Amino acid sequence: MTATMFIAVLGLAAVAFLLSRQRAYRIAGANLSALHSRPAYHGTYSLLWVLVVGWGLLLALSVASSVLIEANLSARIAEALPDAPEIERQLVLSDAVAIAEGALPSKTGDLRAEIAARHTSLQAWRNWAIVILVSAGALLATAATWSQVALGWRARNRAEKIIRLILMSMAGIAILTTIGIVLSLIFETLNFFSNIGWRIDKFLFGTTWSPLSGVHEGKLDPDKVGAVPLFAGTLLITLIAMLVAVPVGLFAAIYLSEFASRNVRSTVKPLLEILAGIPTVVYGFFAAITVAPAIRGAGEAIGLSVASESALAAGVVMGIMIIPFISSLSDDVINAVPQSLRDGSYGLGANKSETIRQVVLPAALPGIVSAVLLGVSRAVGETMIVVMAAGQGANLTANPLEAVTTVTVQIVMLITGDTEATTAAGPAFTLGFTLFCVTLAMNIIALRIVRRYRELYD
């Protein structure tokens, strides 16, 4: 029903468009330039109004009537079962709706049958009401806008204004959801801090991470929510990943943009980008099943003890994952360095390596730096690989051969663990908020640098 009306409004809007446009043509006669707005704009103006009124009414009426019907049915149930608990009334209602819609109810009975019948009749009323009101509204909009068509009618400005409002409300939705998410992060974080007696210092600088150890007594122990081991683990793995990704990615980019022939470039670049398309969960089990044992084997061969889950394995694999980001972004910025700068350098008798080192790379440096920063924020936020390959123990160590844990891993553990979600949510949200702040800062810095770099050449 709703879908039918949705399409009907669309059809009516198209008709309104044609009618108004037609009228504009007729009013203008041979002298089209006498119209303030071109006929198509008169049509668009009508079309927009019909859509806004029609779809708007449809949405508003559907929601409102559902609420009303439910309220009506609930009132009837409450009347029939004055002593039943709320949950049972709910059950009756959902069974009645199921009966009315021909689905399987959990139980049947007189009351349920009665409510179902009532539901059916109310639905029929409601459908008619919607059809009539929506059609009336849309027709009214058609007629009103059609009769407004005149030589001096500023349909274009008005249509553009409506479109602007529509775009604005879409942007508003996007912004509001973001704000909502951030606000809920902040709220949960504050909540968590108040639960540990505002010992924010314990969270930021404490070295013992075992946040759920006290939950059975119903409180969080500020001495056990020290996140330093997680920060340290994240840092260590990020460092290893960048040590792998930056040199490989950067040199690959330099090779691709400055040395490779066109053929090599056109095959290698997409191949590198395939790396970026591999889901991180694949990298994760690759790290856990292939790389970690290999590293342990190699370590044992030279007499080192390596944990079966190690920061090194996770970091190296994460580095491999980040290579395509760095190489492809750097390749783009190196390519964006104007050829005239290279020519200038060659024209002064510089050779290729001098030109690359002294002209191309310095010119591309801001872009490369921001590519690296984006890589870092990927590494910090990466979850799958570390969950599988880095371990879970919150060890405070700088030894890459031991198991470490990261902020993201602990969030996963908290949320997927046995503890009730509401208890575990506090520390998880707080860690998430910290992570959010770090990546946000890094992305802002990266974007700043990129913008400055753009200004240099544009």
Added chain:
Amino acid sequence: MQMSDEIKISARDVNVHYGDTHAIKDVDVDVLDKMVTAFIGPSGCGKSTFLRCINRMNDTIDVARVDGTITLDGEDIYARDVDPVQLRAKVGMVFQKPNPFPKSIYDNVAYGPRIHGMARNKADLDEIVEKSLRRAALWDEAKDRLAQPGTGLSGGQQQRLCIARAVATQPEVLLMDEPCSALDPIATGQIEDLIDELRKNFSVIIVTHSMQQAARVSQKTAFFHLGNLVEYGDTDHIFTNPEDPRTESYITGRIG
């Protein structure tokens, strides 16, 4: 005016193709040492292209193909054993569009001398930079802002910076592609003085769209049209009585 008749650059049967575009057609020309040669001709006739053949800058363009022989001091610059990098140290170039490096003014000028190890110490380098900037008539404007980026200069200042940069490496031949296109008459006069001074030691080839400039600074003029070298000879001769009707119509302003 003393003229040596020593040939510095000699081109024979030079053809340049950019993919399917035939940009330079069978050009023969002898450029004399210690003399200024002007290349003139309508836009798109191949002046820049021919200029770029002389220091092998066309090597950096994938689609460009150069045939024929060009010799510098009698040696074929397209021979297999010639290193274009060394060639370009001898044959400097000022490009049609100013292309300062995104570095400081000082580092822009010092770029060539540093690469070629021309300065033994900082004082030497300072001297080269100052001298080059003075010769390019930029010193007075730039002396207080040597550490600022060269890209922050005005268009005309950038053009002079690029001239200073090219002069700083002391090339034997200087190729200048419309070096005064963005300059006011005063700076143009200073650059023309510089060209006149360079002529004592180097040969200079200058591409220009200004007939007056060609007449003022050059001793030899070459007129290009649609990729052909139509006429080449003494500047006085070309401007007073051109032999080819195309040259005549160009310099009197009827084609171009």
